[in-house]
Amino acid sequence: MPVTVKTFTSTSDAAAALSSDRSARYLGGGTLVMRALNEGDISISTVVRASDQAMTRIDATGSRTILGAGVTFARILAERDLAFLHAPARSIGGPAVRNMGTVGGNLFAPVPYGDFTVAMLALDAMVSVQGGLGGREIPIDEFLQSRDRQTGALVLAISFAKPGSADAFRYRKVARIKPKGGAVITLATHLPMNGSRIVGARIALGSMAPTPIRARAAERALEGRSLDTSTINAAAAAAVEGTLPGDNALASAWYRREIVGVHLRRLLSGQE
């Protein structure tokens, strides 16, 4: 069914168009919205686009990195300053999907997709959103909890503090097909250290609930401790707590619950 395509030069005009029409969806790279249109999704009658260059800006010069919502995974892979994000960016799709898919769109990607968002959740990112009544910054976990209600708002950018060291941020995607394919589960950890103690542990899981979630019990097991075998075992044992995985063609909910602790242990231990 034909839809109306509205292209705006300003993000505020695009946000106004999105918020005033429940059947409007923002088109970024197309990997979600065009797929829905190809499948005959009649809930979409208007497609909104914004050509504002701010949407594709990368600012990695300061202590906080800002990625415009329209930044593609291929561009992240081309940025040396974003080397810590190369693993999550490379784990998504093949080259064509990485040339098209965007960090903003990934926030809305359903299970078994949305791997980059798992990395963003571990980095405690803030999501910059423009609604009909103005802009605001939302913590990413809050954004994800209300994701279904966010389709009327325009995501402008995502920002986060760089990890203190290369080893502080770790990422692992478990997939049937490598290097592409939907995730069985996805894990990302950010473990800032104060001396030998972990302070502010963040563990994010993908495909363990309808949206990426924090493994808070596992985070508590790490907090204030050094990353030794007993701490890692305690975190691995707690990884499944609070999760709500589903069944799909890639894995059953049971299997996901069984392996999440195993892969968290491997990730924290630095195993391949």
Add this chain to the structure above:
Amino acid sequence: MAKTALQFRHNGRDVAMFVDGGTNLLVALRELIGDMTPKFGCGQGGCGTCSVLIDGELHLSCLTLAETVAGRSVETLDGMKDGPDLHPLQRAFADNFAAQCGYCTPGMLMAAKALLDRNPQPSRAEVVEAISGNICRCTGYEPIINAVLSAASGGRARA
């Protein structure tokens, strides 16, 4: 619903058409200008047989809103050969038995071209990565990888 005028370069030639809102580039190429080389596979971005180059970058035409290529350059398999002469990649695919049913071949060739255009001497791992978004159910991939390696700089690709 009103149609939208669209102009872009298709294999080096200017083309113009009217498209319905929401039309994807694959439909525009196949149904409006008759270029049947990009194939419809999954319509979800999973198979890669609709792959084309947009301004030299590999994209999935089934997931590309046609209007977004206005004023840009779109290359498809149809533009690869030079008159009766096959492109070296096409010749290598034939020589290495890299096409069986052939349905994935247009996407494989475009993905391979995108790789060789920026990296004329890829390693085997780089070839595997370059075609990782393209599914082939016949060949087992090895003949395709060998074909791309043999086409790369006359077969001087790195191991």
